[in-house]
Amino acid sequence: MARMNTIQFQPGLSIDELLERYGTEAQCEAAVEQSRWPEGFECPRCEGKAYCVVWHDGVKTFQCNACHQQTTLTSGTIFHATKLSLRTWFKAMYFLTQTKNNVSALELKR
Numbered sequence: 608m609a610r611m612n613t614i615q616f617q618p619g620l621s622i623d624e625l626l627e628r629y630g631t632e633a634q635c636e637a638a639v640e641q642s643r644w645p646e647g648f649e650c651p652r653c654e655g656k657a658y659c660v661v662w663h664d665g666v667k668t669f670q671c672n673a674c675h676q677q678t679t680l681t682s683g684t685i686f687h688a689t690k691l692s693l694r695t696w697f698k699a700m701y702f703l704t705q706t707k708n709n710v711s712a713l714e715l716k717r
């Protein structure tokens with residue numbers, strides 16, 4: 608279901624650097640946007656590139672100018688299925704990449 612690329616952390620990124628780069632929701636959103644649409648927004652319905660931004664309950668929503676489809680950054684991705692903040696996800700992904708195989712589902716839930 609998720610067509611987006613995974614977020615890649617620089618090898619050896621320290622927790623301090625992680626928090627500096629991805630410590631706010633806005634920074635995480637920008638990284639997800641970059642990962643999802645590296646060449647800029649593309650409408651999932653008609654592949655249109657022109658859009659405007661509307662806000663629904665503080666959630667940045669992209670509205671396609673051509674077909675008016677509304678897409679959030681996280682719709683159709685694993686992030687959307689949870690109520691976790693992106694910051695929480697970034698930390699979880701960070702620990703996943705740092706510890707490779709040693710993260711259990713339990714650890715992620717904390």
Ligand SMILES: [Zn+2]
Nearest residue numbers: 650653671674
């Ligand atoms: Zn469209």
